[in-house]
Amino acid sequence: MTERIAIVGGGKIGEALLAGLIQSGKQTKDLVVAEKMPKRAKEIADEYGVLVTDVTTAAEGAHYVFLAIKPDDVDSVLRELSSAEDAAETERVTVTLVAGLPLSRYENGLQAGSPVVRVMPNTPMLVNEAMSAVSVGRYVGEEQLDAVVRLLETVGKVAVVPERHMDAVTAISGSGPAYVFLMAEAMIDAGVALGLSRVQAGELTVQTIRGAGLLLSESGLSPVDLRAAVTSPGGTTAAAIREFEANGFRHGVYEATRACAAASKKAGHRPDIEGLSGPNGGRSDVDAP
Numbered sequence: 475m476t477e478r479i480a481i482v483g484g485g486k487i488g489e490a491l492l493a494g495l496i497q498s499g500k501q502t503k504d505l506v507v508a509e510k511m512p513k514r515a516k517e518i519a520d521e522y523g524v525l526v527t528d529v530t531t532a533a534e535g536a537h538y539v540f541l542a543i544k545p546d547d548v549d550s551v552l553r554e555l556s557s558a559e560d561a562a563e564t565e566r567v568t569v570t571l572v573a574g575l576p577l578s579r580y581e582n583g584l585q586a587g588s589p590v591v592r593v594m595p596n597t598p599m600l601v602n603e604a605m606s607a608v609s610v611g612r613y614v615g616e617e618q619l620d621a622v623v624r625l626l627e628t629v630g631k632v633a634v635v636p637e638r639h640m641d642a643v644t645a646i647s648g649s650g651p652a653y654v655f656l657m658a659e660a661m662i663d664a665g666v667a668l669g670l671s672r673v674q675a676g677e678l679t680v681q682t683i684r685g686a687g688l689l690l691s692e693s694g695l696s697p698v699d700l701r702a703a704v705t706s707p708g709g710t711t712a713a714a715i716r717e718f719e720a721n722g723f724r725h726g727v728y729e730a731t732r733a734c735a736a737a738s739k740k741a742g743h744r745p746d747i748e749g750l751s752g753p754n755g756g757r758s759d760v761d762a763p
């Protein structure tokens with residue numbers, strides 16, 4: 475039987491998922507998007523040739539409903555999904571891509587016993603190179619988990635992690651692409667400062683990051699060994715690394731990822747979002763005080 479997939483939210487990560495699924499061979503007739511902004515809905519429909527509609531219509535008959543919306547929009551969408559469930563013939567798996575919010579939020583907001591999988595993906599999904607970390611809700615069967623993992627594997631790599639690691643995962647792989655893009659921006663600007671044209675600095679930077687990424691993932695060597703191999707004794711790289719360290723590069727990475735994990739944790743504790751209850755704001759992954 476063909477699996478029908480609904481994506482609620484046609485923004486950046488919703489589009490990355492849609493594009494990745496289509497590139498990996500999913501038929502557009504089996505994909506549907508719910509997008510509330512008319513301009514964005516038209517862009518997605520025109521670009522990908524999928525049906526773009528409202529949440530209830532998209533969820534009808536869907537085996538998987540991916541939530542690619544901001545945390546603020548989660549409650550209203552859960553209400554819509556919860557009433558749409560009455561008519562559902564298939565057991566629907568809700569797969570949330572939303573940062574910060576715990577599985578219990580969805581399990582409490584949907585009908586009792588609804589299977590929910592929490593995923594932290596990243597935007598390289600657009601080119602089928604995502605890193606997705608998956609945590610499993612309490613009502614998810616083994617086959618349902620396998621099916622979600624298989625779906626996500628069509629657009630990249632997948633790791634199953636305990637939910638308590640999701641904030642850390644967000645700080646490394648979820649937001650991680652932005653750190654690399656920031657590094658790219660800085661290298662291009664630095665190249666221009668050294669007299670290269672912006673186009674040339676861009677080409678050099680992009681291919682260097684691409685090549686270094688491939689080497690890292692395919693050589694089987696550690697980043698330490700790979701860096702050492704570039705760093706000739708008394709040479710140019712050593713001069714550069716010395717400046718990075720003197721300017722707190724490593725410390726900056728620690729602090730940035732710590733802030734990111736803290737922001738993710740905070741999203742799960744927001745008192746301004748209705749439906750939070752219990753000593754941990756509804757989180758099942760933190761210890762009660």
Ligand SMILES: NC(=O)C1=CN([C@@H]2O[C@H](COP(=O)(O)OP(=O)(O)OC[C@H]3O[C@@H](n4cnc5c(N)ncnc54)[C@H](O)[C@@H]3O)[C@@H](O)[C@H]2O)C=CC1
Nearest residue numbers: 483484485486487508509510511542543544547571572573
């Ligand atoms: N952008 C990224 O790299 C990543 C984002 N995420 C998570 O994905 C979620 C979405 O992030 P982005 O795609 O960056 O945001 P975005 O703002 O680009 O997209 C959200 C989209 O959802 C639509 N939307 C909101 N409520 C809706 C409703 N009721 N019905 C239909 N459409 C609705 C909005 O109009 C918007 O187009 C966030 O919760 C974020 O934490 C997770 C991992 C990576």
Ligand SMILES: O=C(O)[C@@H]1CCC=N1
Nearest residue numbers: 572573644648649650
């Ligand atoms: O910045 C954010 O909140 C989202 C979650 C991970 C990446 N982007």
